[in-house]
Amino acid sequence: MSNNGLNIKITAPIVMVAILLVTLLVNSGCYNSKTGEVKVGGSISFELPVFPETGSHAVQIFSEMQYSPSYRSQEVPRLLPPEGSVPVTGAEVKILEVEALKALSMPDHDGSQAAKIYSVNCQVCHGQSLRGDGPITTLSSARGDGSKAYSGAAPVNLISERVNDLSDGEIFGYITWGGRPGLAAAARGKDSTSIMPQFGYLLNEEQRWQLVQYIRDQNK
Numbered sequence: 001m002s003n004n005g006l007n008i009k010i011t012a013p014i015v016m017v018a019i020l021l022v023t024l025l026v027n028s029g030c031y032n033s034k035t036g037e038v039k040v041g042g043s044i045s046f047e048l049p050v051f052p053e054t055g056s057h058a059v060q061i062f063s064e065m066q067y068s069p070s071y072r073s074q075e076v077p078r079l080l081p082p083e084g085s086v087p088v089t090g091a092e093v094k095i096l097e098v099e100a101l102k103a104l105s106m107p108d109h110d111g112s113q114a115a116k117i118y119s120v121n122c123q124v125c126h127g128q129s130l131r132g133d134g135p136i137t138t139l140s141s142a143r144g145d146g147s148k149a150y151s152g153a154a155p156v157n158l159i160s161e162r163v164n165d166l167s168d169g170e171i172f173g174y175i176t177w178g179g180r181p182g183l184a185a186a187a188r189g190k191d192s193t194s195i196m197p198q199f200g201y202l203l204n205e206e207q208r209w210q211l212v213q214y215i216r217d218q219n220k
């Protein structure tokens, strides 16, 4: 307990000095509120977050929300399981070939969480309507020059013949590996270059099957 008191005594002046320093830098004209660029003398420069309308924090794009970075500071250090451990429910067999994916059939699953899993993980790109028009596609760049923040491959319209014509297993495979580019990269043992996360690492098998069913249902 006495340790805590000591910590507060030591950290409070440090925090005050840091606040003073940032205030000084911002007020002394070395801070560009559009780009967040801060220059100190000729040699030091770094970027603070910006939100051009208010001159404060930027909207940070985090491509999937299941594991929000905001929780991190609250978490206790994790004890990772020993390498090679498998869950008690059995390990998932990784399938990387399209033909083998096509042969998969949807297992029995509970679909009650599907809409929620979709809106937390997919809606930001594929949109609430699933038509590939999520907020990421219209977000303005922090540069404030009218350009878009995201200019990569467009999130696929999931209410489309293209997706409706896929088998359940293919949709499952694309969710698992981050779209077609992600699956192709994984099959070559390479890292995915797609903006779409590889949900095989983020959602369990059952959650991914719930999403396949959800996409199917919305296509009806």
Ligand code: HEC
Binding pocket: 063, 064, 118, 121, 122, 123, 124, 125, 126, 136, 153, 154, 155, 156, 162, 163, 171, 174, 175, 178, 179, 180, 181, 182, 193, 194, 195, 196, 197, 199, 211
């Ligand atoms: C960060 C943006 C992003 C997120 C989040 C995202 N996707 Fe995607 N998705 C894409 C992009 C972009 C593509 C097109 C593939 C490419 O070019 O990388 C794609 C492709 C796909 C495809 C393949 C469709 C086809 O016919 O090629 C499926 C299925 C899909 N996404 C489903 C989902 C689901 C379900 C989720 C949520 C678990 C999700 N995506 C989350 C961006 C995203």
